[in-house]
Amino acid sequence: MTKNLNLWVIPLLPLIGAAINGLFGRRFKNAMVSAVALLFTAASFGWAAWAVWTVWPGSGIALPHIETLGTWITAGTFSAPFGFYLDQLSMIMVLVVTGVGFLIHIYSVGYMAHEGGYYRFFAYLNLFMFFMLTLVLANNYLLMFVGWEGVGLASYLLIGFFFLKDSAADAGKKAFIVNRIGDFAFLIGMFLIIRHFGSLNYDAVFGKIAAGHFTPEAGWGIFTAIALCLMFGATGKSAQVPLYVWLPDAMEGPTPVSALIHAATMVTAGIYMIARSHAIFNLAPHALQIVAIIGCITAIFAATMGLAQTDIKRVLAYSTVSQLGYMFLACGVAAYSAGIFHLMTHAFFKALLFLGAGSVIHAVGGEQDMRRMGGLRKLIPVTFWVVTIATIAIAGIPPFAGFFSKDEILGAVFHSPYGGPVIWGIGVLTAGLTSFYMFRLWFMTFFGELKLGSVELGEEAHAAKAPAQAAHGAASHSHGHADDHSHGHGGVHESPWIMLAPLVILAVLSFVGGWVGVPQFMGGHNEIEQFLAPVMQSGPAVAGEAVSDKDATTSHAGEATPENTKEELFLAGTSVAAALIGLFFAYLFYYKSPELPDRITSKMHGIYMMVLHKYYVDEGYGAIFVKPLLALSTVVLWRGVDQGVIDGLVNGAGTASQGVGNELRQMQSGNIRSYAAWVAIGGAAIVAYMIWLGVTR
Amino acid sequence: MVPLSWYLILSGILFSLGVLGFLLKRNIITIFMSIELMLNAVNLSFVAFANYWHTHPVADKSIVPLSGQVFVFFVMVVAAAEAAVGLAIIIAVFRTRETLNVDRVNLLKL
Amino acid sequence: MNPIQTVDYIRILPELVLTAFGIIIMMADPLLKPGASRKGLGLVALGGTIAAIAATFCQIAWSARDANFATPGWFGMVRVDSFAIFFHLLIPAISAVCILASLEYLDAQNIRSGEYYALILFGTVGMVLMSSAVELVLIFIALEISSISTYILAGYRRRNAGSAESAIKYFLLGSFATAFFLYGVALMFGATGSTSILKIGPALGSNPGLLAIAATALMIVGLGFKVAAAPFHIWTPDVYEGAPAPIVALMSTGPKAAAFAVLLRVLFATTSSDWLPLIWICAALSMTLGNFGALMQNNVKRMLAYSSIAHAGYLLVAFAASNEIGRSAAIFYTASYAAMNVGAFAVVSHFGAGGERYVSVDDYSGLGRRSPLLAFTFTIFMLSLIGIPATAGFLAKYYVFNAALSANAHPTALVWLTIIGLVNSAVASYYYLRLIVVMYMREPVIVEAPAPASGAMKLALVLAAIATIYLGVMPGRVLTYSDAGARDLLPTAAAAGSATPGSSTFPGPVATTPEK
Amino acid sequence: MNNSILTLVTFVPAIGALALMLMPRNDRALRWAALIISIATFAISLFLPMYYDYGASGFQFETNRNWIGQTIHYHMGADGISMWLVLLTTLLVPVSVLVSWKSIHDRVKEFFVLLLLLEMAMIGVFLALDMFLFYVFWEATLIPMALLIGMYGHERRVYAAVKFFLYTMVASVFMLAAIIWLYVHTGSFDYSVIREWIRVSIQNGSVSGTALQWLFLGFFIAFAVKVPLFPLHTWLPDAHVEAPTAGSVLLAGVLLKMGTYGLLRFNVGMFPDQAAYNSSWINTLAVIGIIYGALVALVQPNLKKLIAYSSVSHLGFVVLGIFSLTTIGADGAVYQMLNHGISTGALFMLAGMLYERKHTYEFKEFGGLATPMPVYATFFLLAVLSSVGLPLLNGFVGEFLVLSGTFQSAMPHAMLFAILGSSGVIWGACYLLWMYQKVFYGQIHHDENKTLPDIDGRERISLVPLVVLAVIMGVASPYWMKSIQPAVVSTLPQAAGVKAQAQKDHNQDKPDLVSPVLPAAAAVPNASATGGQK
Structure with a gap:
């Protein structure tokens, strides 16, 4: 027995949410943004639950359940479809992703309430859901790779959400590149x-x-x-x-x-x-x-x-x-x-x-x-x-x-x-x-x-905290709002129930x-x-x-x-x-x-x-890979090979040609007698050559 | 009878003298004379060859060997025309540069 | 039977017409007020060139009717075959455009004498005659007619020391080289007993004697000088720099085309090809010396002079190919080069203004802004000289290299020559491009706007530009003419003469009549 | 219609250029006229995919008439490769017009005339099937481009223009020599005729391998400079940095594709044996280009230069795909050509928009721009992601197919090349994200940047088509592949000399037989019947 579950809807719903929030979210109120985001995530969870329930072992539907929507890439003998694959493994995954994802969406409504870029956050979050669901539901490695890379992108965007902070932007970039x-x-x-x-x-x-x-x-x-x-x-x-x-x-x-x-x-x-x-x-x-x-x-x-x-x-x-x-x-x-x-x-x-x-x-x-x-x-x-x-x-x-x-x-x-x-x-x-x-x-x-504010922290913590605080001044005026909330509370307070x-x-x-x-x-x-x-x-x-x-x-x-x-x-x-x-x-x-x-x-x-210092691994990577690579690129490849050798040869050829030209035109002394000498010498050479030719023949 | 080669050698010597004169003399007029010398060397060849072909008729009857002697007149006419024009140009040079030293006529170079 | 028939007059009709117009101008000039503009005489001269072209068409018509038209006339001295007719059309056309350019130039330079135009016409007579003469002494005389005229014309800016120097250099060196040519003629006469090109070939056979070889060498020297091929190119930059720009336009194309025509006739007169290595060397040297010499030039006229040396080199590549395609390519090249170079010098002559003040590359800065149309036409000529497709220069070069690569003799050497040529044309693009660059990419250094071009100048530029584009885009017809010309050059065809009337018939009317 | 459509597409821009020349110098009218002409051209070009016969292979919409004499023909035709490249061209030109709307205010007329002439020449290059005609168009692209760079560029524009011109000029004369040689020996300029002649000559041994090798190199050098392939690439950064935005867009978007197009059509299409014979070192250069371009891009202090070097890297992929000599690889290469045109075109447009506001490309002048220019930042991000090869955007499809094809290739060391080439995905992420961070993230260090205006409607309109296409081409590649594939298949080697390749392609139909290390698999019938759960 086969049944069309339209599995493609599961990832697509969050994508729609992301698109709506991404394109129009700037004009929405926060409530609207969260409503859209939650709605589509919930719908996705619902659809996933329904699909899982439908194909639950014993329902008579053969597992894995495969649905193909169309061809994505085809070339030569190779072809990869937009295909979805539901078996016990992906059932667990899809439920975990949509379920936990939905809960975290709810939580975020409260947590992010006072941050700038609210719509952006939810758009990214929904985008992440889309890619993650693609990853777990794909019926082939290539489509899994779509999700694979896509979650990397979402991760990049979300880590760098507070992009005014250099550390956040750096971390996002690092995540993406290491993942790559x-x-x-x-x-x-x-x-x-x-x-x-x-x-x-x-x-x-x-x-x-x-x-x-x-x-x-x-x-x-x-x-x-x-x-x-x-x-x-x-x-x-x-x-x-x-x-x-x-x-x-x-x-x-x-x-x-x-x-x-x-x-x-x-x-x-x-x-x-x-x-x-x-x-x-x-x-x-x-x-x-x-x-x-x-x-x-x-x-x-x-x-x-x-x-x-x-x-x-x-x-x-x-x-x-x-x-x-x-x-x-x-x-x-x-x-x-x-x-x-x-x-x-x-x-x-x-x-x-x-x-x-x-x-x-x-x-x-x-x-x-x-x-x-x-x-x-x-x-x-x-x-x-x-x-x-x-x-x-x-x-x-x-x-x-x-x-x-x-x-x-x-x-x-x-x-x-x-x-x-x-x-x-x-x-x-x-x-x-x-x-x-x-x-x-x-x-x-x-x-x-x-001990809030009372403890003299070690140098490490200072160092880590410094950029965040430096960023704070600017951040509070723009939508790139750092984690430290500025809506000054006198004391510690429990979170709202939407978070709890x-x-x-x-x-x-x-x-x-x-x-x-x-x-x-x-x-x-x-x-x-x-x-x-x-x-x-x-x-x-x-x-x-x-x-x-x-x-x-x-x-x-x-x-x-x-x-x-x-x-x-x-x-x-x-x-x-x-x-x-x-x-x-x-x-x-x-x-x-x-x-x-x-x-x-x-x-x-x-x-x-x-x-x-985490075993100095970051420092080690920096010293072994990053710095030598940048130095190599700058000194050897760019300045050395590109500008030095290749352009040097090209420009050198140009200069050399001009030099040759300059030398050659010295022949042109302006003196008639020397000109005549050239003609005479040329003529003599030609006559001599021709006669030599005739004699040797 | 003087063989043809003597004339030709003489003609070659004269021609070379003309060339050398052109190369070695500094006065424009002298140089011009050297050119005339070269042309006349050629004339000598023409005459010599004409005589040669006159005594050694060729198979092709349409060839008129005497033409060599006629050519000399053409060359002389042309040389005369050249002389007229050349002298005019020399005068023009003298007017602008006030010299006939060919080595000093070297404004245009490189 | 009277050895001179009516048809013989038709054979030299263009020369006759040109001479007549020249004499009219000479006679009319004294009647005009001294110091008055000689524009009228210029128009007469223009009429003369047009009449010469018309006369050529008369020859074409005649050749269509009379199968024997292409047999040598005037005691075997003149042969009006398709080859000659090609140049009979080309050379008066060059002169016409140069006259158009001169009309404005002479006023700008304040030169008021009518002989100028007459001399152009007489020079044209010489050039035209060179292309149809098949007798060495007649060629010599025609060469001298054209040379003497240009000697005078080169010195026409009388108050200018450079112009006089240019004239004396041209005159002395020209005469010097002509003497070599003449010596060659004499030796050839000695070797064969004849001075007729048509007869020396069969007389020499495929294994000419020492005398004939030396004669060929000497003639190459003389003609090499005229076409400005290295190592006899040395006069070119100086003479072109000093001579009046419109005259440079003329003498860099007209006498050159004629000299190349003579070279074609002389070199291919015999079946021997001893001269091939020489031409190979000359071609390679000319291209290299010309292009590299031009790289550093700041004077546009001088730069174009070097460029003309280089172009002579390209043309010689076609000679080196030593096949019919090569001959056809050479003929086509003369036309193409004439179109673009006359145009380029016309621009130079207009832009130079009074006293030819503005001839340095820097003076052209911002011309694209100050005078867009002038810059645009100049760009066309430059592109053509570079050899950019859709211009005459490209096709000309293409045919030359095509010929070189299809040669059967010495294929390897010719492949190398082709590569030298192609690399050269790439190098050359630098200095032509430099002019385009300064025109469009630099800000003007001269504040005064160039004087608006006169109608005649405009006409000259437009004609040259159209010809450049036309030859680059629709060269089909001109190519059939040059092919026919190349066929008629062959000694066998010439010897056969009337036996193969088809080949000696100028294809023009045949091709055009059905369309009309 | 069917045989004049190509002529129409090619020469409508030229006629437009002529019309612009005759128009009075009214900048506004000129802009609109240029826009209308270029959009009209695009509209006409849309007929190509509409009336294309997707079932057939070979050239379509052919027109073939004598041009010069009997041998030089005006022979135009489109197949799946050239058709899309033409569409790319006709799409990018109106976009370039839009992007030049305000940035060009001096010599507007000349600018648009040059732009339209350039369009004509570029379209002609892709459609010409007569080698002579091809060469004519090929060289004809040179002048307008050099002038665009030299007249409307930035500080070192003259150097860049001259360098561009000479580099390509010098290289293309070798191609001319090769074309003439072929003509002399075949008596024809026709692509198909020459191709057939070479095939037959190889079979009966009437042409020497040495000659073919020289011919191959003659073509190769012209195309390699245009691509540009390492180490012939140094004109590109200069040209890009100095060029006006529209120039950069067309240079990267279309002109570079002429090189890769030529490699595929002529080098591989006509000289299959030589392509196979030379593939090792060419692929080596391609891989070096991929890595080298990326590494050098990584350390550029200048936005445009970075994008320029990224082109070197990206085009390395294309060359790699072509010289993998597999259908998949070449499919991917063609697709990647289109992708690169779109994504890098968009990047250059975006860079240009920034330049209009800041008059610099130096990174140190930017930073934190996501705050004042959010819409701009979003477009930029999409372009970056497309360029970085994110799945579901266009870049991924091309890159994946190229690398996959290379990996499957029977050429020597193909697997190594594929692996090294794949490292490009890491480098790409490095330099592009680095760039994005430098421009958009962090604090704003320059006060004037705080008030930079976001992009306006015109700029958005010019960007939207590219971004939308990037997405569509990322998810719906079969639409393009169905016409690219047959064209690639008929272009790729079929000659006797590359039997190994043919064998390889044959094997791919039956994957069970592929692996030499899995001999046990050979005897078993197709497994998916038993293993697939249906």
């Missing part, structure tokens, strides 16, 4: 797919793999190459090592943007892409191994960087990077459904954390430095409670959402040939660190004394969201894994190594033998213990004896400075 480096690899990956499959359509590509045309022996190199290219593309979008550097800077954008794009949706695109391409990855064990390693490194690396941050949003940013590392790790051990599961729960609690942080920032009048916060528990109780839920969720304490998904991943890692105990150990350590820095944030923000309502909904989801994946040893059915199973098994029954690890993951999820259960319980217990240890240290350092951190940092100054 990943996109470059994605492009190459697509070329490889075209070369070997002749198409970019999922059904064609995966169909061929499923049909068993390729054995790992024959296709090993190709699949590894494709998988590595796609993976590198994903490291850009999903902020993995080495391309994660843009995400922390992206916090220059308004907080709802951070929540939507840089936590819940866009950054998970890479995970989605790998999960979508699992059929390819399964045939490329080396690539999987690399994915796992990158995910692992990113997770621990970002977690350590998160330890020393004092900017509330930056802590969350590094946390996001770290959690994305988890998801990457999940993909790397071929536990794709676990990755998607974590993606979903992460979307809930991380969006909640960002929005909560936004609410805090809103409450304290634009302050983002946690050292100036404290004791907000009483002043903004609703925010406090929702953030608490989110913090527990991300720390991985049961029965909150984060626990289930994280446990799922760690379990898979432990069993997988690409994971193993070492990587698992790092994962657990990361879990502990996560718990530590999240509770650190929690304690610093909500407990102790409110989404927080509450997300809090509920953060709490219950994990229950769809309760593992069997706990008496659950792990619904999400079963739900996704048809997609993840649409890949081939592959031979050799890939099959064995596939077996490993499925056995882990599928059957529940007694030994298994014991082991699972041990694993789960370890990760919960790590979370609790993290909580304890956070309590110790930031609640019980707040002077302790300073003592420790003064003792381990070198390491602390390194962590505080």
